[in-house]
Amino acid sequence: MGDAPRVTLIGAGMITHDQILPSLYHLQRTGRIGGIHICGTRAASLRALRDDETLRRAFPGQGFTAYPDPDSDGPPEPERYRQALADAPRHAIAVIAVPDQLHFPIAMEALRNDQHLCVVKPLALTYRDGETIAEEARRRGLLVGVEYHKRFDHRALMARSAYRAGKFGDFRLAQAQLHEPYYYRDSNFQNWCTCEHTDMFTYVGCHYVDQIAFITGLRPISVSVYGIRDTYPNGNEGFLWTDARVVWENGGCLSVVNAIGSPNAAAGANFQGIVMWGQGDRDATMLRHSDQFRGVTHSCTEAGDGPGDTVYSEPNPDYMRLLDMGGDGLTPVGYGYRSIEHIVEACVRAGAIPDLAERTAFLDRLDAEGIVATPRNSSHNELVIEAGRMSILAGGREVAIQYAPAPSVAFREYA
Ligand SMILES: NC(=O)c1ccc[n+]([C@@H]2O[C@H](COP(=O)([O-])OP(=O)(O)OC[C@H]3O[C@@H](n4cnc5c(N)ncnc54)[C@H](O)[C@@H]3O)[C@@H](O)[C@H]2O)c1
Incomplete structure (x- = not known):
């Protein structure tokens, strides 16, 4: 070597x-x-x-x-x-x-x-x-x-280039979802993905916060996260369903829901995607990514032996596959x-x-x-996560992010 x-x-x-x-x-x-x-x-x-x-x-x-x-x-x-x-x-x-x-x-x-x-x-x-x-x-x-x-999904790189070339105008609204399959509740997650440490927004919502920043170059300025506590099979409690709202410095807003809540019976390995809308000169703009259903459907003789495997499935060819491309x-x-x-x-x-x-x-x-x-x-991600954790533990209160004189987060005060 x-x-x-x-x-x-x-x-x-x-x-x-x-x-x-x-x-x-x-x-x-x-x-x-x-x-x-x-x-x-x-x-x-x-x-x-x-x-x-x-x-x-x-x-x-x-x-x-x-x-x-x-x-x-x-x-x-x-x-x-x-x-x-x-x-x-x-x-x-x-x-x-x-x-x-x-x-x-x-x-x-x-x-x-x-x-x-x-x-x-x-x-x-x-x-x-x-x-x-x-x-x-x-x-x-x-x-x-x-x-x-x-970030290395080609669609995100395409979106970033197009946004930065002005083709999507000014970002206004986005809705995103990323739900992991229900059987995750039986895994090692129940030992660490618990209310006192983390939550579903922190665990996977951060991907779509990062996507908005990666595509637009904007910075987030406020976060509120509503979380629902559910009990794992071992009795530990996790915020297993979350709904977050992230506001950006141009006034645009991302709403993202996350859960260990994609049905085991569903065809995809998870459930995820984003839609973004923008303000152009003469019309609205839109970008839509189905990040789970990538246009492939299989119906096989029988389900695989993994948890959540189904006879009819919608495999994602784009994330990670081990393929026979010749050689050993x-x-x-x-x-x-x-x-x-x-x-x-x-x-x-x-x-x-x-x-x-x-x-x-x-x-x-x-x-x-x-x-x-x-x-x-990418310190915007740490600021959002810190604000998100404060918010979810306070029942969804809005937490503001400030960048000057130094980056910090604090509960938003209303006049
Ligand atoms: N979409 C993504 O980017 C993505 C997906 C899955 C996981 N993750 C991240 O990967 C991390 C791990 O997730 P996972 O799904 O593999 O969890 P997991 O529960 O399956 O595995 C965690 C592993 O951490 C190891 N570990 C724990 N404490 C350790 C210690 N003190 N020293 C050495 N090893 C230790 C153990 O080997 C354990 O198997 C998390 O931070 C998660 O957010 C990211």
Whole structure:
């Protein structure tokens, strides 16, 4: 594998299995990264990744170094990531895919070990934590890319170019939905996606907040989130249904609903999409993305054996698929793969620039381009999440975002 950098992946859950690890295996197969090291809290989740039939078939002969040993049966090891990161060479790459509330401490530990970073969204749950990550990364000349993979869906890039060329006029209203399937309630979500830590708006609503900012370049100025508490099978409570309203600096408004509420019996793997309306010179403008139904329908001999699999289905060919494109194994395609590839390749480039000033110039360019979400160019997301958490815990009160003298959030005062 020559000089290709090591990748340390912290987190061995669903997103690692479905998107990150297949993408990393492909980057390894094509020589762009070196050894893959994965740290989880439990041996069982690492064992499940190692023994996964689909991954074995797609990437024959490839594997990873695990922390802890997948064949051990000790208690959970929530601090083991420190060792995994300390073992990595300086200026290698860390990918962080743990529950939302752990992104901040684990990202900081990775930075202290001089790793370039890819962090699953949301980067952090408060603006202050996002800024702390940004400052530490800048001081050390390290790249932090936040994995908002919808940015790498070609339709989002098309919309961004067209909006910025003035073709959609001025953004006025948007409605978006992203509902995850009901069976998520039975998964590990019930242990962390609970009222005191996070909620469905924070977990997935942030994608559509980021889409509006990515497409229009506007900044959000106020947030209110109404959440309904529901009980998971293990008795924990989560805000499993949320309805958020985000107002933007030009007066435009996004309304987004999120839930673990897409029926298991439904044909899609989830339910998602957005419609935006704008004000043109002589007419209204409109953009509509069906992000779940992509024009493909299958009706098979029988349902698959995964939860929520149905005989009749509407598979999404665009997010993440492992396809037979000749050669050994299978090839990952889709915006899920492109997103990891883009961020990891940027980390590889940053890691290959020894001079701090030159590396900083490269990081400045990424911040300014705004294609990869970085702590500096996507701090609107942390502000919205911080405001959203305040709002949902206060029954939906409106929380205002201010940018001067310094970015902050506070309950809106009415005259
Ligand atoms: N659409 C998206 O962009 C998208 C989709 C899914 C998940 N995510 C994000 O990915 C993150 C993980 O989600 P998931 O669905 O994989 O959750 P999950 O519950 O399936 O997995 C979480 C994993 O985190 C690991 N973990 C927890 N504490 C740890 C610790 N101290 N050290 C090492 N590992 C630890 C465990 O291995 C666990 O398996 C969340 O932040 C989520 O918001 C993003």
